Amino acid sequence: MTHVRDESGVTLVEILIASIVSLVILGATLTAFGGLVTQRALAERQTETEALARQGSSRLARQLRNLASPADIITNVQASTQPKSVDRNLPFDLIFKDIDDARPAGSLNSANVRRVRYCLQTSGTVPGSGFSAAPDRGVLWVQTQNWTTVLPPAVPATTECPGTGWSTQRIAADHVVNAAGSPERSVFRYSGDAGLVTDTGDAARETISRVEETLIVDADPARLPAATQLTTSVILRNQNRAPIARFTYTLLNPLLSPTTCSVQLNGSSSEDPESKPLEYEWYVDDQLMAQQGVVVQLTLPKGTHNFQLKVYDRAQLRGTSATETHTC
Secondary structure (H helix, E strand, C coil): CCCCCCCCCCCHHHHHHHHHHHHHHHHHHHHHHHHHHHHHHHHHHHHHHHHHHHHHHHHHHHHHHCECCHHHCCCCCCCCCCCCCEEEEECCEEEEEEECCCCCCCCCCCCCEEEEEEEEECCCECCCCCCECECCEEEEEEEEEECCCCCCCCCCCCCCCCCCCCCEEEEEEEEECCCCCCCCCCCEEEEECCEECCCCCHHHHHCCCEEEEEEEECCCCCCCCCCEEEEEEEECCCCCCCCECCCEEEEECCCCCCCEEEEEEECCCCECCCCCCCEEEEEECCEECCCCCCEEEEEEECCEEEEEEEEECCCCCEEECCCEEEEC
């Protein structure tokens, strides 16, 4: 029996099919590998973005814990100057005073106080970087203002972020997306004993006892990984608040004189939230009395009089009592 051996081999069509299959497999492999490389690069960028934001948040927390008490800011306070630790409390712009570590030689700023500003830039060219900020790529700046004079200078420019006239500035966080979308998500929130503080006036800033920072960072909003939210909350241990003025009125020996009366005014129920010593000013019929102190005894003409007490803390923050009317 004769066996015929088939020596025709592999046809050209089979070779082409095998090549195409190999190319498809190789292409899929390269695509998958490229996707993994791209995803890894995005993850690394997001990690770097989070690391920068965490460093900035840690710096902010440290500075807020080192908040300058207004009583230490000005040693020779003028009547028109009432220093505040928090100078600005906006959702995307925070300015406060803290104590700098290094004190220049010969400085008259005995407490070595400085101003610190954190603000979010969402438009315009980013200084030193060459790219433009946007709501989906906000840049959080930290700026400082130092001085060597006794009295602090005015707050530098705040109409732009970063503002001009500040001593130093650096980027605290990049790729911040708080301002993207609607509604915007505040970077800074402020609260006190009565809850959320949204008023930006002097009296409202005095009540701030906690600052919360929320940074939402996303290195590439169009791709994964998703945005990361970082929240830091700091209690302001040194924030100074205005004192509270209260007093009691006592009529002494009303029958001793037909034309005058003796009264005692006691301001011991007044209090300072930080338990600091107070200065007392007593007013009768809108006139400042020469006698001062916690308790005073006054001789007045008989009749009806208006009484009021004003108390001041070391930083000259003032508390004013309600006016009381008494007849003696």
